Amino acid sequence: MNNIAPIGIFDSGVGGLSVLHQIRRQLPAENLIFLADQAHVPYGPRPLEQVRQFSEEISRSLISQGAKLIVVACNTASAAALHHLRATFPDTPFVGMEPAVKPAAERTLSGVVGVLATPATFQGKLYASVIERFARDVTVLQATCPGLVSQIENGELDSDATRAILENALHPMIARGIDRVVMGCTHYPFVIPLIKEISGPEVEVIDPAPAVARQVGSVLLARGLASTESALGAVQYLTTGNPHKLSSLLPLLLGESGQVQHIQLDT
Numbered sequence: 166m167n168n169i170a171p172i173g174i175f176d177s178g179v180g181g182l183s184v185l186h187q188i189r190r191q192l193p194a195e196n197l198i199f200l201a202d203q204a205h206v207p208y209g210p211r212p213l214e215q216v217r218q219f220s221e222e223i224s225r226s227l228i229s230q231g232a233k234l235i236v237v238a239c240n241t242a243s244a245a246a247l248h249h250l251r252a253t254f255p256d257t258p259f260v261g262m263e264p265a266v267k268p269a270a271e272r273t274l275s276g277v278v279g280v281l282a283t284p285a286t287f288q289g290k291l292y293a294s295v296i297e298r299f300a301r302d303v304t305v306l307q308a309t310c311p312g313l314v315s316q317i318e319n320g321e322l323d324s325d326a327t328r329a330i331l332e333n334a335l336h337p338m339i340a341r342g343i344d345r346v347v348m349g350c351t352h353y354p355f356v357i358p359l360i361k362e363i364s365g366p367e368v369e370v371i372d373p374a375p376a377v378a379r380q381v382g383s384v385l386l387a388r389g390l391a392s393t394e395s396a397l398g399a400v401q402y403l404t405t406g407n408p409h410k411l412s413s414l415l416p417l418l419l420g421e422s423g424q425v426q427h428i429q430l431d432t
């Protein structure tokens with residue numbers, strides 16, 4: 166494996182772009198392949214076994230395209246498949262998402278924190294283990310935000326419908342005194358401005374993407390795989406869905422445009 170090989174990043178859809186954005190900021194010389202499985206978005210309401218199969222197929226494709234490391238930029242896929250992917254592809258390092266309950270539990274003053282994530286993420290063993298390890302002494306409130314992923318996939322970052330979904334999730338949490346809210350789904354950072362408007366300045370929003378990007382940098386260094394180039398890396402965007410739809414959203418979500426190609430997987 167050589168240092169200029171790309172990092173593969175995948176999600177069910179555009180959520181992984183919130184992680185890609187942080188990786189670009191912290192590791193600008195890396196070449197990236199971003200794969201959005203938009204033929205199957207949303208993953209959240211699906212059985213974990215099915216999400217595991219999608220994740221395996223996507224990882225196989227990214228490895229065949231030369232990925233030196235894979236970022237599972239999706240909490241749902243991490244919950245469903247991270248252990249399985251590491252066991253199935255032992256030669257490839259994987260970095261996944263874990264709901265950032267630890268920093269929320271460490272920093273809360275009220276002793277009550279909120280987590281926004283998909284139903285599948287809450288069902289997974291990973292979430293149970295995070296709660297068990299880090300949140301014994303705090304109250305953790307959960308909300309699944311039905312429909313929010315689809316709103317974000319449609320670029321509706323501040324519509325009335327998006328606001329209504331977030332108010333439904335956040336108002337009961339605010340009433341019970343949360344002072345930290347964790348983004349447990351990579352789509353949700355795109356509505357942080359709206360979340361802040363609803364929650365007010367007393368509630369800190371915690372997005373794990375910067376920490377995940379730091380972890381990617383450390384793993385690459387530890388394995389001698391970090392890019393040694395000085396030029397900005399290239400980004401290739403792939404989707405199993407409609408490439409035009411994804412490319413039309415890139416300026417809104419990333420502040421830059423990009424070419425998107427369609428990819429067919431065996432799932």
Ligand code: DGL
Pocket residue numbers: 176177178180181206207208209210238239240241242283286314349350351352
């Ligand atoms: N962005 C994903 C996550 O972090 C998946 C959302 C979905 O497809 O339901 O959970």
